[in-house]
Amino acid sequence: MHHVQYGPHRISYTIQERPELAAHYLSVAQHEGVVLKGPRLSAAEADSLVLKKARWILDKLALVRAPRPEDVVTGSRISYLGRSYYTQVVFVPGLPKAQVTFNHSSFRIQVAPEGDVQAAIAQALAAFFRAKARAKLAPRLRQCAAQTGLTYAALKIRQMPKRWGSCTAQDVIMLNPEVMKLPFTLIDYVLVHELCHTRVKSHNKEFWAELARHCPDWKELDKRVKDIRL
Incomplete structure (x- = not known):
């Protein structure tokens, strides 16, 4: 992981060497973060490219990190048996399957940060409600x-x-x-x-x-x- 400082903001990014590309490209995604793709280059050159696009990167990060109304995130409320419970989402890298636990006062959802997090959470919650319904x-x-x-x-x-x-x-x-x-x-x-x-x-x-x-x-x-x- 590489880092650059832009005013009060610390921007972390990773590099994907893509020798087949003619130029360098930056992408910003919710779970991948900031990625610089292109031919091999020095650390100083990489930092310079990221700093040149720092304002754009910060705007994109704010956009992709903003939860949608339907997203389940820490602080969301989940309804169960007529009550609404606080939810904590915990990211566990490499976790093969999202897990839902309920302690009668709150929900705790463990999920891998890789892939489609919301789809994994939705599947885990569906499984939770199916199991409770059967029981x-x-x-x-x-x-x-x-x-x-x-x-x-x-x-x-x-x-x-x-x-x-x-x-x-x-x-x-x-x-x-x-x-x-x-x-x-x-x-x-x-x-x-x-x-x-x-x-x-x-x-x-x-x-x-x-x-x-x-x-x-x-x-x-x-x-x-x-x-x-x-």
């Missing part, structure tokens, strides 16, 4: 079925872009692992809603009447669920 939703669905007297054939956990859950013609209940972001009051509403579809498949008057038998406050719960962006 927590199956016994809760059995409990809801026992309380309502409604029966179902099987439970499947499946990512769905626009639904919290669904019920097939064969009475297989499918639940989106994103359900784990809801408080238990709304989770139970989603479960009972889908259980009612084992008796009435469409959202007709008969269905809403069936739902009202088990959830007298279903209108309020339904509105709360719909107000949460999936």
Whole structure:
């Protein structure tokens, strides 16, 4: 790693020797940082080239390091069981797979700085919510079925872009692992809603009447669920 000082700013950069190139080029990327590419040159020459483009480099670094609204970074909040938790992202060079841990007060995500960091974090979080859904939703669905007297054939956990859950013609209940972001009051509403579809498949008057038998406050719960962006 090479360094140059530009006023109060210390610019770190790496050199990639590319003898096939006719000139030297600078690139700035979020995870690669500043890279000088081109034929072999002395350290002094490299520093001079970087300093000539220092203002441009600093502008680019500010741009690529600025998180997008959807990015998960240290300080982000992740919803889980109706609450929003502080998140810490820790970079571990060479880590083969991002890892998510939750200690009931915050999330900690370990991820390699190489490659697409946000894609790796998204995959790890998806795996976390799938695992929690499998562990927590199956016994809760059995409990809801026992309380309502409604029966179902099987439970499947499946990512769905626009639904919290669904019920097939064969009475297989499918639940989106994103359900784990809801408080238990709304989770139970989603479960009972889908259980009612084992008796009435469409959202007709008969269905809403069936739902009202088990959830007298279903209108309020339904509105709360719909107000949460999936």
